[in-house]
Structure formats: structure tokens, C-alpha cells
Amino acid sequence: MSEPQTKTKMSKETLLPLLAAHVIEHGLGGASLRPLAKAAGTSDRMLIYHFGDKETLVRDLLEYISGVYSAALDMAIGSDRVTTRQECFARILALGRGPQMQPFMTLWWEIVAGSARGLPGYKDAAEAMMAKQLIWLENQMPKDDPDPAGGAQYMMTLLEGTLMLGTVGHARMAREGLLASGLADPAEGD
Amino acid sequence: MSEPQTKTKMSKETLLPLLAAHVIEHGLGGASLRPLAKAAGTSDRMLIYHFGDKETLVRDLLEYISGVYSAALDMAIGSDRVTTRQECFARILALGRGPQMQPFMTLWWEIVAGSARGLPGYKDAAEAMMAKQLIWLENQMPKDDPDPAGGAQYMMTLLEGTLMLGTVGHARMAREGLLASGLADPAEGD
DNA sequence: AACCTAATGTAGCAAGTGCTACAAGAGCTT
DNA sequence: AAGCTCTTGTAGCACTTGCTACATTAGGTT
Numbered sequence: 001m002s003e004p005q006t007k008t009k010m011s012k013e014t015l016l017p018l019l020a021a022h023v024i025e026h027g028l029g030g031a032s033l034r035p036l037a038k039a040a041g042t043s044d045r046m047l048i049y050h051f052g053d054k055e056t057l058v059r060d061l062l063e064y065i066s067g068v069y070s071a072a073l074d075m076a077i078g079s080d081r082v083t084t085r086q087e088c089f090a091r092i093l094a095l096g097r098g099p100q101m102q103p104f105m106t107l108w109w110e111i112v113a114g115s116a117r118g119l120p121g122y123k124d125a126a127e128a129m130m131a132k133q134l135i136w137l138e139n140q141m142p143k144d145d146p147d148p149a150g151g152a153q154y155m156m157t158l159l160e161g162t163l164m165l166g167t168v169g170h171a172r173m174a175r176e177g178l179l180a181s182g183l184a185d186p187a188e189g190d
Numbered sequence: 191m192s193e194p195q196t197k198t199k200m201s202k203e204t205l206l207p208l209l210a211a212h213v214i215e216h217g218l219g220g221a222s223l224r225p226l227a228k229a230a231g232t233s234d235r236m237l238i239y240h241f242g243d244k245e246t247l248v249r250d251l252l253e254y255i256s257g258v259y260s261a262a263l264d265m266a267i268g269s270d271r272v273t274t275r276q277e278c279f280a281r282i283l284a285l286g287r288g289p290q291m292q293p294f295m296t297l298w299w300e301i302v303a304g305s306a307r308g309l310p311g312y313k314d315a316a317e318a319m320m321a322k323q324l325i326w327l328e329n330q331m332p333k334d335d336p337d338p339a340g341g342a343q344y345m346m347t348l349l350e351g352t353l354m355l356g357t358v359g360h361a362r363m364a365r366e367g368l369l370a371s372g373l374a375d376p377a378e379g380d
Numbered sequence: 381a382a383c384c385t386a387a388t389g390t391a392g393c394a395a396g397t398g399c400t401a402c403a404a405g406a407g408c409t410t
Numbered sequence: 411a412a413g414c415t416c417t418t419g420t421a422g423c424a425c426t427t428g429c430t431a432c433a434t435t436a437g438g439t440t
Contacts, residue, residue, distance in 0.1 A: 180340030
């Protein structure tokens with residue numbers, strides 16, 4: 001009942017997904033070697049062996065997670081193009097607030113905090129993820145939009161502000177702001 | 191050369207400012223009792239004595255910091271009213287990006303991350319600070335603004351998005367977005 | 381089979397974690 | 411002065427931290 005896992009050689013590549021899963025669930029800040037190792041079915045000894053030290057592990061992990069995020073965005077590209085900015089914004093907002101996205105969002109704010117504190121690897125990962133998201137958003141813009149690039153950047157700013165206000169309990173404030181801006185319309189629910 | 195500090199009885203009230211100073215500089219996440227105690231000129235033993243346990247300490251500390259933030263905002267109310275939303279936004283943005291604000295902003299993202307993770311006390315503090323900031327912003331709105339409440343909420347959302355993109359290395363993206371939105375004008379520097 | 385290197389297990393270390401037991405001092409009331 | 415409560419110092423405990431020393435296996439090459 002314990003290890004259905006095929007007992008094969010480990011490597012960074014096989015470890016990273018398991019580590020990422022643990023980190024997405026339990027956070028990055030409090031992540032220490034032994035719990036991480038247990039989640040990946042190894043020992044702290046082996047983590048150090050494969051990654052050298054913890055700092056490198058975190059760096060590699062962040063890079064990997066950023067890659068996963070990028071891939072997830074690629075998956076989530078809607079086939080049907082959208083016709084208004086409101087619709088476009090609603091779509092990406094729904095994406096960021098979807099329940100399956102929530103563990104990742106929780107991790108995301110830790111990454112932002114780490115970037116602000118200058119922790120090694122954090123800013124690079126955050127930067128990459130935001131860049132990817134911008135591209136994604138540009139591709140989702142209405143085809144007749146007068147300024148898709150600027151519009152996407154504008155919507156990104158508004159989106160991130162909305163998400164943050166949401167996580168600190170001011171979702172209503174963001175919503176009212178969006179209404180006032182015209183990017184959300186009163187018809188749609190919260 | 192060491193303790194010019196008047197040797198008086200300690201209490202939560204005398205400790206909190208010192209603890210807050212340490213936390214603003216070194217962060218909340220990695221804060222442990224002994225460094226905190228040293229920063230406040232006591233021992234971990236005393237911190238537990240006064241606060242009961244660490245969780246309560248952090249909660250009280252966050253509440254105190256939120257109060258300090260609120261007071262700081264009150265101090266920073268400009269006497270001259272502003273005439274355009276652009277000007278208003280530029281003012282609050284400059285406030286949030288001022289160099290003396292930066293240590294606090296670093297802490298802020300930790301608070302947001304803590305809120306997202308559900309750590310005790312974090313969300314309350316974050317909520318209070320955002321509420322206060324909204325009120326502040328409403329008071330700073332142009333007197334002839336057609337919708338000061340909605341406008342302030344809108345600007346809050348945009349502001350927080352801008353700040354976050356900034357800390358993550360995408361200040362340019364936020365700026366372009368603001369330009370496209372009309373809330374920033376090309377004349378002003380970055 | 382001999383061998384050599386990569387991969388893993390077992391113990392452990394020095395430092396740090398939150399917190400406690402115990403006792404002693406400080407200042408007040410009586 | 412005696413006693414009493416509030417405050418503080420000294421040790422220490424059980425546990426976790428990142429990381430290392432040393433020995434052992436596993437798997438492929440010759």
C-alpha cells in the first residue's frame with residue numbers, strides 16, 4: 001500500500017515535478033529539506049546530492065514552476081476569439097480565480113514577496129511568468145482592438161490589482177473599481 | 191556606548207515599535223524570537239512572557255504595523271487638492287514608490303502572501319491597510335470628480351497592480367498600461 | 381570476474397526553533 | 411521588616427534546520 005512508484009534512478013528531472021507539487025500545496029517559504037524530500041520519496045541527503053545546496057534547489061524549482069505555468073497557459077488558450085475587452089478581461093479573471101488555480105495563486109504571492117526581498121531566483125521566475133501571461137493576454141485580445149499591446153498591458157495591471165485586492169479580502173473594492181472603469185459590466189456576477 | 195535606552199519596565203506597548211522596526215527591515219516570515227528579542231533589547235523569554243506565544247506576538251505586531259501605516263497616511267495628506275485624476279494617481283504612485291516606503295513595501299508583499307496562505311492575523315491587517323488607503327485616496331480625489339468613490343476604487347486596483355508589476359521587474363509593462371488607460375501621461379518620467 | 385564510478389543509506393553535527401522550569405530580584409502594601 | 415505579586419535572568423528541552431562523513435550498494439565497462 002506504500003510505493004507503487006516505479007523504483008528508477010532519480011534525477012533533477014524526476015524530482016522537480018514532485019517537489020513542485022509539494023511546494024504548490026505547502027508553500028515555498030517554510031519549505032525545508034526533509035519534508036520536501038519525503039514528498040519526493042527521498043531523503044534530504046539526496047536532494048543536496050542532486051542540487052548541490054538548498055538555494056540551487058529553490059532556484060531550479062522556481063524555474064521549473066515557471067515553465068509549468070507557461071505550459072498551463074498554453075493549454076488554456078480558448079479557441080474562440082473574444083469580441084470585447086470586457087469579455088476578454090472576464091475570461092482571464094475567471095482563469096486566475098478558478099479553484100484549481102488557487103493553490104498556485106497562494107504560491108504566487110510568496111514569489112512576489114520573495115522578489116521584493118531579493119531572494120535568489122524569485123524575481124527571474126516572477127518576471128518570466130508575467131511576461132508569458134502578457135503574451136497570452138495579447139493573443140486573447142479582440143481581433144479588432146485598436147491597441148492590443150497597450151490594452152493587454154493595461155488589463156494585466158488591472159488584473160493583478162484585482163487579484164491582490166481579492167486575496168486580502170477586498171474583492172468588492174476591485175469589482176467596483178472595474179465597474180467604474182467600464183472593464184466589467186454590472187450584469188455579471190461576482 | 192551600548193544602551194542609552196532608559197531602563198524602564200517593558201510592556202507590549204514599549205516593545206511593539208522596536209519589534210516593528212526589526213520586522214520592517216528583516217521581514218516577517220523569517221522572524222524568530224531570539225533576533226526579535228535582541229532587536230527590542232530583551233530575551234525571547236520576555237517576548238513569550240508578554241505576548242503569550244509567537245502567534246499572538248505576530249498578530250499584535252501586524253495590528254500595530256497597520257496602525258502605523260494608517261498614521262503615516264494621515265501625515266502624508268497633501269494640503270493642496272489635486273485637479274485631475276492623472277495628477278492624483280501620480281501622487282499616490284509616487285508615495286508608494288518613495289524610497290522611504292520601500293522597506294515597508296517589501297514587508298507588504300509578505301503580508302499579502304500571508305493573507306493568501308491564511309496565516310493568523312495577516313488578512314485582518316492587510317484588509318485594514320487597504321481600507322485606510324482607499325479612504326485616503328478618496329480624500330485626495332479632485333473635488334470636481336464625477337465619481338470619487340468609484341474612481342478611487344478604480345485607481346486603487348490599478349495602483350496595486352502597478353506596484354506589483356514593479357516589484358517583479360515589469361515596471362515598464364505597468365507604465366505602458368497606464369499610458370494606454372489615460373491615467374498616466376507621456377510627459378512624466380518613469 | 382574485477383573494477384570503477386554514480387547513486388544511495390545511516391548517523392550525526394552545530395546551530396537555531398518555540399517554549400518552559402525554576403529561581404531570584406524589584407517594588408509595592410501591610 | 412515581612413510578605414506578595416510582577417517582572418526578569420539562566421538553563422535547558424525536544425525538535426528542526428542545512429549539510430557532511432563515511433560506508434555501502436548498483437550498474438555498466440573492461
